[in-house]
Amino acid sequence: MERFVLTDAQxxxxxxxxxxxxxxxxxxxxxxxxxxxxxxxIVRTGSPWRDLPTAF
Incomplete structure (x- = not known):
């Protein structure tokens, strides 16, 4: 994944x-x-687990 939601500090x-x-x-x-x-x-998008991008 190119970018994360969490910062390194978090x-x-x-x-x-x-x-x-x-x-x-x-x-x-x-x-x-x-x-x-x-x-x-998943929480942000409201998508089901089956739609999780392969990057994860």
Whole structure:
């Protein structure tokens, strides 16, 4: 994604509260910021998850 809704400062405050991290086994935490940005995109657009752009 070329631009994010969250600034780096906002993400820095949220990141410690996100479960999972890249070193955890499985899919959880592979990119928490991208997941949060996807959720924000859904909220902003009102689109269903199936319409989520592939960039997310």
């Amino acid at each position: 993400w820095a405050k949220m990141e410690p509260h996100c479960h999972g991290k890249p070193s955890d086994p499985g899919r959880s935490g592979s990119n928490n910021r991208l997941f949060i940005e996807a959720v924000l995109w």
